[in-house]
Amino acid sequence: MNSQYLSIQEASNVTWKHINTIRGLIEKNKVQHTKDGKRYLILRESLSTIYKDKKEEIENFWTKKEWTSTNSSNNNHSTSDINNQLKPLIESLQYQLKQNQETQKLLTSSKEETLKIKTEYEDKLQSQKATLEDEKIKVKTTYEKKMFTQKIIIYILWAVLLFLLLVILMVKWVISINLS
Numbered sequence: 001m002n003s004q005y006l007s008i009q010e011a012s013n014v015t016w017k018h019i020n021t022i023r024g025l026i027e028k029n030k031v032q033h034t035k036d037g038k039r040y041l042i043l044r045e046s047l048s049t050i051y052k053d054k055k056e057e058i059e060n061f062w063t064k065k066e067w068t069s070t071n072s073s074n075n076n077h078s079t080s081d082i083n084n085q086l087k088p089l090i091e092s093l094q095y096q097l098k099q100n101q102e103t104q105k106l107l108t109s110s111k112e113e114t115l116k117i118k119t120e121y122e123d124k125l126q127s128q129k130a131t132l133e134d135e136k137i138k139v140k141t142t143y144e145k146k147m148f149t150q151k152i153i154i155y156i157l158w159a160v161l162l163f164l165l166l167v168i169l170m171v172k173w174v175i176s177i178n179l180s
Contacts, residue, residue, distance in 0.1 A: 005034065005041035006061060012088040014061045015051045018095065019088060025050065057084075 008026070012019045022042070025031045032046035048055040 004044055006044055006047065006058070008040055008042070009088075010061060011042050011047055011058075013085045014057050015047065015054050016084065016087040016091070017051075018091050 006014065008019055008022050011017075011022045015022070023040075025047075026033050026040055026042065031050060032043040034041050034043075044058055044061075048058040051058065
């Protein structure tokens with residue numbers, strides 16, 4: 001499979017870049033590419049001009065230097081080849097893990113903010129409730145004082161009225177005694 005083109009996955013493996021990074025190069029026309037059915041193929045030379053530090057690996061990808069086949073068609077991979085192939089997957093997983101952690105942080109901060117707002121709302125509500133209770137007590141106390149004052153005035157007026165009636169009756173009684 002020694003060709004002048006690499007698939008997106010192969011380009012990702014050899015450059016140690018995420019598949020989306022390679023797709024981005026294609027979308028932005030930064031690498032020469034062609035389409036084979038539904039899949040894109042990237043020109044090796046074009047990819048090696050962008051990733052100059054990986055030029056040798058790109059040019060030698062899928063050659064006998066890197067891959068040796070046995071009679072049973074099983075491939076023996078060196079540890080570095082396997083690491084090279086797994087690097088994009090590891091990067092992808094790390095990226096997803098990082099995204100997950102950021103989402104978790106946002107959710108946690110959102111929950112904390114909601115709890116903080118709820119606590120502030122309840123504190124304000126309690127404060128207003130206490131203020132209303134104080135106002136209610138003040139109004140009730142003022143009302144009771146006025147009613148008490150009115151009752152005293154009414155008792156005094158009754159007492160004065162009774163006293164005047166008593167005086168009138170006494171005067172009448174004294175007059176009637178004097179006349180008789």
